[in-house]
Amino acid sequence: MTFKLYYWDGIPGRGEFVRLALEEAGADYVDVARQPGGTGAMLKLMKDAGGATPPFAPPFLIDGELVISHVANILFYLGPRLGLAPEEEGLRHVANGLQLTITDCVAEIHDTHHPIGVSLYYEEQKPEASKRAANFLKERLPKYLGYFERVLTENPKGRKHSVGGQLSYVDLSLFQLVEGLRYAFPNAMRANEEHVPALLAMHDAVAVRPRIRSYLASSRRLAFNESCVFRHYPELDRQS
Structure with a gap:
């Protein structure tokens, strides 16, 4: 499944901490705000996450129906799935x-x-x-x-x-x-x-x-x- 990363276009910012993990793992992901209409889609999700709790601010990650916000929280989720966290x-x-x-x-x-x-x-x-x-x-x-x-x-x-x-x-x-x-x-x-x-x-x-x-x-x-x-x-x- 493709991960969807949402962050402001044009700046590395806090989103870069997540990008580095996705890149190192060779994960399939889309940097949504860098796609046509992506920033508008991101702002819409921040108002209405389709039944999930809307994130306060980017970065946030969507994996299936999960909407995960905050860098540390995203990486805590991704780490084991990408082989970038300790097994213990x-x-x-x-x-x-x-x-x-x-x-x-x-x-x-x-x-x-x-x-x-x-x-x-x-x-x-x-x-x-x-x-x-x-x-x-x-x-x-x-x-x-x-x-x-x-x-x-x-x-x-x-x-x-x-x-x-x-x-x-x-x-x-x-x-x-x-x-x-x-x-x-x-x-x-x-x-x-x-x-x-x-x-x-x-x-x-x-x-x-x-x-x-x-x-x-x-x-x-x-x-x-x-x-x-x-x-x-x-x-x-x-x-x-």
Whole structure:
């Protein structure tokens, strides 16, 4: 059965975390909003999911009659079906916890450029964004990166993967997190990367996986841009 992924067209955003899992697994899926009339269909489903609980916002995934929203929830569902989650139930919950921590980090990254309100343009909240970004780069970014480094180095199955002994959706999401941070805060990342060698090694190993490498070189891989969660505003990266 074909999975249907719904997310805003033109930006990788949060939908990219799901795309990477689908691409790595070679899954049959449709990126609906990139099809003619897809965005309208997505907005219609957000109002009326045909008997299912409508999702509050994209990304969401439809598999048959199931409508599943939120990145971590989608990946918790897809992981076992795509062979991208540990077989042990306990470790699946560990993976979900790590993915939720990534979700928290992404939310804080978003708030560096939109600290007051999502309905306001960045230019309407630049002073607040500058303060928020400075705090994030000084305190939160090293804490998040250090945590994921520790998760890798303390994994009983080895430091190549974040949970268990095989590739999981968490590894793919950490790859995307590093990619996004390098785009949004290149100076800050250069200052922090020497402290997270295991995280970077895992990132590099994901990048050369055959299906991921092919995906990254394809037109399906959308470029980061200043409409995305990860945005590069040089003035916000100066504090590093």
